[in-house]
Amino acid sequence: MNQDYIKVDPWSIIEEGFDAKQVKSSESLFSLGNGAMGQRANFEEEYTGETFQGSYIAGVYYPDKTRVGWWKNGYPEYFAKVLNAPNWIGIEVLINEELVDLNTCKSVREFKRELNMREGWYQRSFTALLQNGVEISVRSTRFLSLDIDAVGAIKYEITPLNQDVEVIIAPYLDSGITNEDSNWDDKFWNTTNVDSEGSQAFIEAHTMKTNFATCTFMEAKLFYKGSPVEMKPHLKKTDSLIGLSYKQKVEKGEPFTLHKFGGYTVSRDHKESELVQVAKDALFSATTLGYEGLLQKQKEAWAKIWEMSDITINGDVKAQQGIRFNIFQLNQTYLGKDSRLNIGPKGFTGEKYGGSTYWDTEAYCLPFYMATKNQQVAWSLLEYRYNHLEKAIENAQKLGFKNGAALYPMVTMNGEECHNEWEITFEEIHRNGAISFAIYNYHRYTGDYSYIPKMGLEVLIGIARFWHQRVNFSEDKQQYVMLGVTGPNEYENNVNNNWYTSYLAKWCIDYTLEQLEIVKEICPKDYARIISKTNLTITETDDWAKVAGNIYFPYSEKHEVFLQQDGFLDKEMIKVEDLDKSDRPINQKWSWDRILRSPYIKQADVLQGFYFFEDHFSKESLEKHFDFYEPFTVHESSLSPCVHSIQAAKLDRMDQAYTFYLRTSRLDLDDYNKEVEEGLHITSMAGTWMSIVEGFxxxxxxxxxxxxxxxxxxxxxxxxxxxxxxxxxxxxxxxxxxxxxxxxxxxxxxxxxxxxxxxxxxxxxxxx
Amino acid sequence: MNQDYIKVDPWSIIEEGFDAKQVKSSESLFSLGNGAMGQRANFEEEYTGETFQGSYIAGVYYPDKTRVGWWKNGYPEYFAKVLNAPNWIGIEVLINEELVDLNTCKSVREFKRELNMREGWYQRSFTALLQNGVEISVRSTRFLSLDIDAVGAIKYEITPLNQDVEVIIAPYLDSGITNEDSNWDDKFWNTTNVDSEGSQAFIEAHTMKTNFATCTFMEAKLFYKGSPVEMKPHLKKTDSLIGLSYKQKVEKGEPFTLHKFGGYTVSRDHKESELVQVAKDALFSATTLGYEGLLQKQKEAWAKIWEMSDITINGDVKAQQGIRFNIFQLNQTYLGKDSRLNIGPKGFTGEKYGGSTYWDTEAYCLPFYMATKNQQVAWSLLEYRYNHLEKAIENAQKLGFKNGAALYPMVTMNGEECHNEWEITFEEIHRNGAISFAIYNYHRYTGDYSYIPKMGLEVLIGIARFWHQRVNFSEDKQQYVMLGVTGPNEYENNVNNNWYTSYLAKWCIDYTLEQLEIVKEICPKDYARIISKTNLTITETDDWAKVAGNIYFPYSEKHEVFLQQDGFLDKEMIKVEDLDKSDRPINQKWSWDRILRSPYIKQADVLQGFYFFEDHFSKESLEKHFDFYEPFTVHESSLSPCVHSIQAAKLDRMDQAYTFYLRTSRLDLDDYNKEVEEGLHITSMAGTWMSIVEGFxxxxxxxxxxxxxxxxxxxxxxxxxxxxxxxxxxxxxxxxxxxxxxxxxxxxxxxxxxxxxxxxxxxxxxxx
CATH class of the missing domain: 2.60.420.10 (Maltose phosphorylase, domain 3)
Structure with missing residues (x-):
């Protein structure tokens, strides 16, 4: 446990004491989001220490020009990435002309952060002794409104402790921001207008290339000794920054308070010409409610979410805190209101993994949203892929596939492929199967068949076509083989006949053929429309059936297990427990080639198939496969322990199931992978939920x-x-x-x- | 044939007529080199059209910070690359104040280039009508002296054709140059001193990081109407440029001539503090001989080279020109005087392929140098690798190998790995075997055993250790297997049991064990020294023997051939001739994953083994393998046709052998791969030589x-x-x-x- 500085509490994440080394980690852990926007827990006031600045607007991205060492045919030219958006939380604070900066002040005490998950707000408080001898206490509380999701609010209170002082407080907006992971140091934002009106300010900026127009806005309200003060701000303005500066004599022991309302309006949702007006409307709604009124609404909205999605654990506060943190973050990231959005692996907590949507959504997140939200949310997730079907067909065409075959991207923002590592981009094609599986899973869980005739069947056909073209007939084996793939275990690349991928391919074809029959029977009009649109012929479906009926699966008679891929048994089969500790984690200690030729499994591969298709195999067979593969599994993906936890539970191995559960539920809180400063593992959090509901x-x-x-x-x-x-x-x-x-x-x-x-x-x- | 603008001639490469689109290609084809330095055939005078500027100093490189899309453990942090060096050939020419520039003048006629391979010089002549109405003819001849290899000479003659004019001619040096393939646009050169002395000028500059100090120098001599003229130059000087400007009234029809001597002295060969003095000494030697005297020496030196290495072909001038171009370029690139140098795939003709040394040297170039030079040259090539043994051991350590195992780099300048594509860097390990093979080949050809006890045995031991550790025992097969390799056919990546690599590994161990016995017998002192230095034990060599005696080779009983790797027969076996033309070349038309899972072979793989170890296999077996693999070979590597030509000749298929020969001998002259503007394929030129001598x-x-x-x-x-x-x-x-x-x-x-x-x-x- 590396994050012992986080206090154990059933409903809150609490940090006590200031340590500059923990700032970036805490910026991730205390992140806020409301589905429409999000931000890392950056300080409002100046901070010159190490920090990773991040504000994000859902669905606003930038196609950065791809940078690779050696170009391979088929790589996408651009790599859409999550974009750091203009900062609206900034507040410059001067006390007797000294800038408040926790990195330069004489001392900091009573530093505390609290992320209140029950009510959906984040508070930070501290007492700082400045260089000029003034001691102040500061308490800043903020939240991103679930009620008015363009708006967030900050209550920033300053109290001088040892003398009367002059405070200058300057809330500002700043569009002069950068991405840490920019490939070519391009400028991502173009600021077109910087303006203010009384206590309100606006920055209009649009993203380069994608041309998303945004208005970043704020309004300031000031209070002294608990009462509103009307002041005229002094204006600070540059090409990409606007600040409203207020000066106030503050007596020792008296609080001077700023309520800052801010946020974004975006051309994804409004006409570009109306963004400022919509911003003003949002500010009007928010300020009419006032900070406390808006916070009250926030508490009610979160109460409603918890009412439906809470998991309580008695007798283990750490586990309780862990599962709530997971559920809280999933709800901060995605609320299913907008089918153009999806669940990025880092949510609104960091930039990593560029694009937003992975197969994580279908394989791990869908069950959580199906069971804790109304059906429309899961439908939105499925519709997202339906809306990308044309792009998936184009993507397959780029790789030489024909006739409407669809390959969904490994990573995407808008349906286009955003990943550029050949062994993944071109070969980790099992992601395609997860999309068909999600359609099946949605029907299985909700009982709602309507998605399939309306949208799903077209997706299924595109995917079946892909698999049919992706195999080839081996004269040698007299069976269909699938060469050159990467399975879920990314510690193998470019293998032949990965069992999981081949099994999924066969299932996708069988399931599609089955759905074609059902839709033909019960929705003949939809059937006719789809057949006409896709030009599907009997010859083609007969060919599919031929492939599905004769696909090769590597199998070991000796071990009575399906083999992860051809040649797996040629490896040097030393179990993980027999490795020297200094070799772990292998992804940090070993060179890539050594990892690849080792038997070690990054995350469930064959066992992922046994999870999806549990009813196809006996418990005895699951046990054989679990006992064969788990000892070689290093679980160096955040998506691995949950599947193993579920299966260990099924095999009545509760100790093992619990161990796996712990790894998944407090992955970020305890920073198992020593990378929490880059952001949280949002999608694997859904796996934690599965471990409890499906596992235990x-x-x-x-x-x-x-x-x-x-x-x-x-x-x-x-x-x-x-x-x-x-x-x-x-x-x-x-x-x-x-x-x-x-x-x-x-x-x-x-x-x-x-x-x-x-x-x-x-x-x-x-x-x- | 795409380069029809090159005239067919037995001894010269000739271009007639000016076409701006051909400038970059011709800059490659007319490149000069003398083993110590080289340069593309850039114009001396200003040229504002498309050009690829390149001057290179042997062994002077820069470790550019590696840039990749996704970092893999084990990648080198820096990638040494061939460095564009300060330009000493530049001559600014003004006629009545108009800058001569073939891109902006009114017209160019009688443009001609000639690369005289027999005598080792390059001449360019043209008549240009300037914007100001003056017509001039220019003839520029230059060469890089084999005799004084720090020096090159240019004779630049200007004759006004239609009026008397004022000529300003300003020979200059310029260290403000860049690399086209810089990863981060770093500055590679730091200029420390720019100076002149009468008609001489000097720029001292050192490379960043590697700190190679260089003095780039020149001296100007002027002649009017055939007689020397003494003039005081006007000085032009900046931080990184120095020019000596001479003004002369020139009568219509009279030649005004500049002899420019220039070149480099380098801290690789001299004390840094003496570089200017050594430069002056070199200039003294050169100017004492004078331009004509130095040119005479050049002709004699080249006559001597041709005397030994010429190949004459009667009845086919194109073939004659082709083979001489190959021999000429090999001799321009490497002369074996310095065992710190080697043969870069582009020689001194371009930047591509960053580092200078590939396995091409051992597998393709060594035979040429053994047969056309004295034995010391081949020894130097072997010694180069001996000198890099420590680095090869470090390189293997980085990948987890132990106990003195050596893995030579895929690409290198100084022994460190300079390649960063995991499937090649870490997996194309057969290169290691080529180094052992070269030791064997040197002894076989020269009969000189002395290299082995002196240096070679240590190299052999390091390499044998690598192979011994690189295999693992397959419980399933009860044999040693080699997983996760890339063979010479780079259209397969990360395969298991590549026959060529495994066969080479076995041979390396067997050969090393054999040499250990011989050295023990005939050079007991060397033996004792080496055993002590390497800590080699009987247990270890017994283990080697166990591996070599039981290594797995994939074999097809049905086809009676060794299989390129496991699973080769699962592929869709459509022959190259049955592919649609629009699919070729597949490396431009197909996505990378499709190439990988296809049966198509980039260059000889199994057949490379049959070339190396021809005496291990019957002619019938060769024929079976040739007939099995050649139909799937696309020859998209410049190193492929020569090996096939040799084997087709052996099988008495002379038409096929000749077809392959043609592809290799005029690869650059006819620009088969449409990339000659990036530089020439120097190492494959040695393959052309092999096609004639070993093939025909x-x-x-x-x-x-x-x-x-x-x-x-x-x-x-x-x-x-x-x-x-x-x-x-x-x-x-x-x-x-x-x-x-x-x-x-x-x-x-x-x-x-x-x-x-x-x-x-x-x-x-x-x-x-």
Missing amino acids: GGMRILNNQLCFTPRIPKQWESYAFKINFRNQIITVTVSGQYTSFEITEGKELSIQVNDKPVSLIPGKVVQA | GGMRILNNQLCFTPRIPKQWESYAFKINFRNQIITVTVSGQYTSFEITEGKELSIQVNDKPVSLIPGKVVQA
Whole structure:
């Protein structure tokens, strides 16, 4: 545990004491987001120490020109990346003409940060002794409104402790910002207008190339001794910065307070010409409510989210804090209001992983959003890919595929590929299968078939076409083989016949053929439209069936397991536990070639297939595969432990399941990978949720019915979670003694618990 | 043939007519070099059109910070690259105050370039009508002296054709130059002193980081109407440029001539403090001889080179020009005087391929230098690698190898790895074997064993150790396997059990064990020294033997061929001839993943092994392998056709052999790959030489004896080459009717021709 400076608390993340070395890590951990925008926990006032500045607007990106060592045909020319947006939180503070800067003041004491997850706000307070001898205490509270999602609010209170002083406080906007991960040090923003009106200020700027127009705005309200003060600001203005400077004599012990309202309006949602007006409207709404009124709304909105998505754990506060942190961050990142948005691996907490959407969304995040939100949210995630289908077809064409075959990108912002490492970009094609699987999973969980005839079937056809073209017939094997792929285990590159990818390919084709029959039967009009649009012929589907029926899967008779890929058994099979500690983590200690030829697995690969298609294999077979592969798995991806936790639970290995759970739930809080300063691992947080609900709770949908096989780690007294299953809200409480179920919304429901039928009636707690 | 503008001539490369689009290509084709320095055929006078400026000093490089898309552990942090050096050829010319610039003048006629390969000079002449109405003719001749290799000379003659004019001629030096392929636009040169003394000028500059100090120097001599003129120059001087400007009234029809002597002295060869003095000494020697005297020496030196290395072809002027161009460029690039130098793939003709030394040196260039130079030159090439042994051991350590295992770099300047593409840098390890093979080949050809006990055995041990550690034991196969390699065919990456690499590895170990026994026997002192230095134990060599005796080679019983790697037969085996033309070349038309999973071979892979170890396999087996692999070979490497030409000749398929020969011999002259403007393919030129001598001539060393199996393409009347075999100079002439041999230097020699013994006596022409 490297982050012991974070206090354990069930509802808050708390840091006490100032340590400059922790600033960047805390900037990640205390990040705020409201689905529409987000920001790292950068200080409002000047800070000349090490910091990683980041404000982000959902869906606003920049296509940076690709930079590689050696160009390979097929690389995308541009790499869309998350863009650091103009800063609206900045507040310059001078006390008797000395700039407040925690890096240069004489001393800092009583430094504390709190991220209140229950209510959705972040507070920082400290007492600083300045070079000029003045001691001040500062308390800054801020939140990004869920209610008016263009707006955030800051309450910044300064109290001189040892003398009367002159305070100059200057809230400002700044569009002269850069990205840390820029490839060519291009300028990403072009500022077109910097303006103020009384206590309001506006910066209009648009992104280069993508031309997203934005208005970054703010309004300042000042209070002295608790009462509003009307002051005329002194204006500070440059090409890309505007500040409103207020001067006030402040008596010792009296608080001088700024309420700063700020945020963005964006041309994604409004006409460019109206951005300033929309900003003014938002400020009007926010200031009418006032800081406290807006905060009250914030608390109510978060209460509603928690009401549906909270997981409680009794008897383990660390675990409680961990799971809530995960749920909180997922809700800060994506709320499903806008099908153009998706879930970036770092959310609004950093720049890394350039583009925003990975297969993480379909494989890990969808179950969380299906179970804790209304159905429309999951639909939005599926619709996102439907809207990118044309681009996926273009992407496949660039790689030589024909006839409407679709390859979804490894990483994307707008449907275009944004990744440039050949072994991943061109070869980690299993991502395509996860998109078909998500369609299946959505139907399985929600029972809603309407997505498939409306949108899903076209996606399924494009993907099936891809797989059909991607295999080739091996004369030698007299079977179809899939050469040159990278599986989920990225510690292997360019392998032949990766079992997971081939199995998924076969399943995608089979499932698509099945859905074609169903849609033909029940939605003949949709069927006719889709057949006509895609030019699908019987010859083609017959060819698909031929491939799906005769695809090669590497298998070891001796070990009775499917092999991760051809040649896996040629490796030097030393188990992870027999490696010297100095060799771990191998991704830091070993050269890349050594990693590649080793048997070590970065994240579930064959076992990912056993997770997706659990019902295709017996528990005995799962056990054989788990026992064969887990000992070689180094879990150096944040997405690995959750799948293993779920499977260990299924195999009744609760100690192991719990160990895996711990790694996933406090990955960032405890900074296992020593990289939290770059941002949080948002998508893997959904895996944590799965570990509890699907792993410990054993939730499944089998034969169209909700089923549970509850288990509990011996370290816990009890835990409880809620799910929205087909518009019934069900609370599940698991203790060592019993499991109880309660429908809090909805009608009667028949479920299975440990393979036995149980009837749930609204309002009644049923033990099973 | 894309370069039809180059005239066919047996001894010269000639361009007639000015075409701005051809300037960059011609700058490559007409490049000059003398082993110590070189330069592209840039114009001396101002040229504002498209040009690629390049002057290079042998062994002077810069470690540019590596730039990659995604960093992989083990990548070198710096990438040494060939450095564009200060320009000493520049001459500014003003006619009645108008700057002569072929890009802006009214018209250019009678533009001609000639590279006289027999005598080693380059001449350019033209008549230009300037904007101001003056017509001038210019003739510029230059060469880089083989005699005083710090010095080059230019004779620049200007004759006004239609009126008397005022000429200002300003020879200059310029260190304000850049590299086209800089990664971060770093400044590579720091100029410390710019100075002049009468008609001499000097710029002292050193490279950043590597701190090579250089003095770039020049001296000007002027002649009017054929007589020397003494003039005081007007000085032009900046931080990084110095020019000596001379003004002269020139009558219509009279030549005004500048002799410019220039070049470099370098801290690699002299004390930094003496560089200016050494430069003055060199200028004194050069100017004492004078331009004509120095040119006379140049002709004599080249005559001597041709005397030994010329190949004559009767009945095919294009082929004659092609082979001479190859031989000429090899001699311009490397003369074997300095074992710190080597043969860069682009020689002194461009920047590409950053570092200078590839496995090309050992696999392709060594035979040429062994047979056309004295033995010391080949020794220097071997010594180069011996001197880099420590760095090769460090390089292996970085990748996790232990105990003195050595991995020579893929690309290097100073022994450090300079390549950063994981599938090549870390995996194209067969290069290591080529270095052992070169040691064997040197002994086989020269009969000189002394290199092995003195230096070679240590290299062999380091390499054997690498192979021993690089394989692992497959429990499944009960054999040693080599996973995750890239063979010579770079259209496959990260494959298992590449036959060529594994076979070479086995051979390296066997050969090293054999040499250990021999050195122990015949040089016990050296043996003791080496064993002590390397800590080699019996246990270790026993382990080596175990690996070499049980290494796995993929083999197809059905096809009776060794397989290029595991899984090769799973590919979709469509022959190259059945591909659509629009698919070729695949490296331009296909995405990288598609290339990788295709069966197409970039350059000889299994067949490279059959070339190296020809005596291990029957001709029938060669034929089977040739017929199996050649149809899938796209020859998209300049190193591919020569090996195929040699083997086709051996199989008596002379038409095919000749076709391959043509592709290799005029690769640059005819610009097959449409990239000659980036520089010439120097190392593959040695392959051309091999195609004639080993391919058509069938030269081999078998059982310590020189052997020939001569053949001749039906397109040729006869051809002749010379070789230095163990200090006997033998001329071999092959015609359709007979082959004749003559020893021009040396004593009696018994050789084999078509498997029959033939005795050669000095001075006597023997027909066989």
